[in-house]
Amino acid sequence: MAAEVSASKVAVIGTGRMGAGMAVRLRESGADVVVWNRTREKAAATGCAVAQTAREAVAQADVALVSLADDAAVHAAYDGPDGVVAGLREGTVVVETSTVDPETVRRVEPLVAARGATLLDGPVSGSIALVEKGQLTFMVGGPDSAVDQVRPVLDRLARQVFHVGPAGSGAVVKLAVNTVVLALNQALAEALVLAERAGVPPETTYEVLVNSAVGSAFVSYKRAAFERPDETPVAFSLDLVAKDLDLVRQLAERVGAPMPQAGANLGVATAAIAAALGDRDMSAVAAYLRARSG
Structure with a gap:
């Protein structure tokens, strides 16, 4: 499992309490992690490589985890010339872990798909103490193949990963x-x-x-x-x-x-x-x- 995680380059967009916890847990488990946050100091505190923009963070990523405070922050992070969507490459899987309106997921999904990437909505349940132990619960919506692709990464963060249906179901x-x-x-x-x-x-x-x-x-x-x-x-x-x-x-x-x-x-x-x-x-x-x- 550790070798599989190490083979994936993971971008973490948003290093608030949960995003930072996930970035640190993945780095300590052997993943190659790059992070981006609007406040650079919070990103640097994770000990991971820090990108200048969300676009730069996801540009070489196999998996991108997005952890932001609300729907407005999610839209802002995906949009624009320096946003997540602009940096995506074909085959990347984006896991939207923020707690947002299911309609936000459904609005963002076609933008990600247009880049040849896949969006999963994968919000989490659990405390910071649980992410530090790798015992979160993920509720994931999206296609089976993409869930299988990111499972080696999610398994380092989670005790349970539930695939609950199509895009929007996780939210x-x-x-x-x-x-x-x-x-x-x-x-x-x-x-x-x-x-x-x-x-x-x-x-x-x-x-x-x-x-x-x-x-x-x-x-x-x-x-x-x-x-x-x-x-x-x-x-x-x-x-x-x-x-x-x-x-x-x-x-x-x-x-x-x-x-x-x-x-x-x-x-x-x-x-x-x-x-x-x-x-x-x-x-x-x-x-x-x-x-x-x-």
Whole structure:
């Protein structure tokens, strides 16, 4: 497996928390990695070769992983004379790992195909700690042959790679997964504040939750963020929570799916951002609820 990964040149477009984690993991596993980011310092911090433009980064790549914050950033990175599309060569597979609207994937896909390359939408589920261990979950949409082509690279990053359907399907499943994750976050925050207001310390409540029927991987790994928010790095900001829940809302409206809980959670996230908590971790929903309850 290591030899297969080493034989592939991998471009990583976007070195935010997840993109940087993937670039470092691939470099340490033996891949030849080149990165690009709008802020060069973030790209250089990965220890990988740094390209001047997205076009330059993908020009010699067999596989390109794109990890950006939102749909606008994705469109900006693909477009223009220095964008991803301009640099693609025939046979390259682009894996769009960003959490975006499925329609964004479907708009970008023909631009990539026109260059003789293939686009997969392959968003991920998992924390930075999991990418460092190579234990992410990929939800991939696109043709079978391209999934097989990139699997040696994805297997270095992932515990599981699910091929969920044609292009756009990965983005749909990621929004479904995040609907559950963000609902769990909201429920955790509410439960802890409820018990705290009723006189039970949140640490005591959390210990019971972790070891109860609702215990899960998410409940366990968010414990430090809820119990020691000032000491725990931000893993998923409330700004991104609201962005993802708005994508869920838009998709639900298009397909006619009722999403009352997701709508309520979006309202809370939006209110927390208005209370200047947007750059805080998603666990700061608890701080917002405490403030509301006096």
